[in-house]
Amino acid sequence: xxxxxxxxxxxxxxxxxxxxxxxxxxxxxxxxxxxxxxxxxxxxxxxxxxxxxxxxxxxxxxxxxxxxxxxxxxxxxxxxxxxxxxxxxxxxxxxxxxxxxxxxxxxxxxxxxxxxxxxxxxxxxxxxxxxxxxxxxxxxxxxxxxxxxxxxxxxxxxxxxxxxxxxxxxxxxxxxxxxxxxxxxxxxxxxxxxxxxxxxxxxxxxxxxxxxxxxxxxxxxxxxxxxxxxxxxxxxxxxxxxxxxxxxxxxxxxxxxxxxxxxxxxxxxxxxxxxxxxxxx
Numbered sequence: 001x002x003x004x005x006x007x008x009x010x011x012x013x014x015x016x017x018x019x020x021x022x023x024x025x026x027x028x029x030x031x032x033x034x035x036x037x038x039x040x041x042x043x044x045x046x047x048x049x050x051x052x053x054x055x056x057x058x059x060x061x062x063x064x065x066x067x068x069x070x071x072x073x074x075x076x077x078x079x080x081x082x083x084x085x086x087x088x089x090x091x092x093x094x095x096x097x098x099x100x101x102x103x104x105x106x107x108x109x110x111x112x113x114x115x116x117x118x119x120x121x122x123x124x125x126x127x128x129x130x131x132x133x134x135x136x137x138x139x140x141x142x143x144x145x146x147x148x149x150x151x152x153x154x155x156x157x158x159x160x161x162x163x164x165x166x167x168x169x170x171x172x173x174x175x176x177x178x179x180x181x182x183x184x185x186x187x188x189x190x191x192x193x194x195x196x197x198x199x200x201x202x203x204x205x206x207x208x209x210x211x212x213x214x215x216x217x218x219x220x221x222x223x224x225x226x227x228x229x230x231x232x233x234x235x236x237x238x239x240x241x242x243x244x245x246x247x248x249x250x251x252x253x254x255x256x257x258x259x260x261x262x263x264x265x266x267x268x269x270x271x272x273x274x275x276x277x278x279x280x281x
Contacts (some may be wrong), residue, residue, distance in 0.1 A: 029066050035086040050084040060127040061089045092127035096188060097138065101145050103196070105151075112158045115196040118169075120145045120176070121189040129184030137183045141176070145190075148175050165192045167169040 010189045036170060042045040055061050060074035065087050074092065103117040122141055124130045130137040152172050161168070177187040189215060197205070237246045 021232060030067065032086055035081065036083045039085065040083065047084065051081050052079055054079050055091060058093060058095045060092045060094055060124075062092060062131045063087055063089045063126050065274055069128060069132060073126065090131050092124055092130055094124050094127070096121055096123040099142055099145075099239065100193070101142075101149055103194075104146060106147055106150055106153045106177075108153065108158050108161060109155060110157045113198065114153075114158070114161065116149065116153055116161075116192060117194055118145075118149060118172075118190060118192045120187065122185050122187045124184055125186040126184030129182065131184075134183040137180075137185055140183065141180055141185055141187075145172075145176060148172055149178075161195060168192060176191070 037175070040051060053061065055076035055078070057077045060076045061080060062074050062080060063070045063080075070087075075089070098119060098121045101118040101120060103115045106112060106116055107113055122143070124137065134140050146182065149172065152168060152175070156164075168194055172189055173190040174189065178186060239249070
């Protein structure tokens with residue numbers, strides 16, 4: 001609701017600005033209009049080719065009559081009528097325009113220099129404001145996008161920049177949309193394309209990631225050894241309760257060795273048997 005009220009307030013302010021520009025033409029203005037209309041009637045039907053104009057479905061025409069905007073609403077699409085001597089018009093493209101933000105060298109909050117580029121999608125929402133309130137709405141929006149990208153990313157750490165691209169894009173879109181509303185521009189989408197880190201920082205981050213993986217691998221190996229020792233302890237307890245289980249395990253080991261077609265077979269002997277022979281000597 002707050003966003004709707006805010007957008008309505010901004011729309012009303014634009015209409016007020018447009019209303020200030022549309023005023024009375026004065027006596028001289030009306031005299032010139034009457035004379036122009038008279039010449040159009042006298043030279044009819046030749047003048048019809050100068051009075052009728054056509055704009056495409058995606059275009060709108062802002063008409064100026066004696067330097068003043070004739071209406072609060074742009075003309076089009078289709079055919080519209082102008083007076084050839086007193087009227088002039090400007091075509092405004094209403095389609096969505098996309099452009100790349102050039103790579104910007106940005107110093108993050110934690111003093112890391114990165115190069116960031118992005119893409120912005122915008123369109124003209126109010127043709128009259130885009131003509132009357134700014135010299136070049138397209139070029140102004142491009143410059144503002146570059147400045148906004150620098151200001152937004154300058155308040156972020158490197159970790160936030162790499163992990164929170166979506167949030168940064170939404171913040172940039174809201175900032176750009178609010179700033180360009182007076183120009184009749186609607187910013188539809190902002191995306192961060194690429195973040196280029198210095199080579200030395202890339203190496204440091206790669207070394208840090210490799211050390212983290214090695215430490216994690218050592219922890220996993222230690223946990224595996226601990227689990228294996230627990231399993232061996234439980235197996236030894238089972239074998240101690242049943243001495244015949246040791247013989248079965250011995251036969252199973254011999255079967256495994258024979259399946260691998262080895263030429264050497266090792267026969268383990270219990271230590272108590274060896275001790276018996278040593279005592280006889």
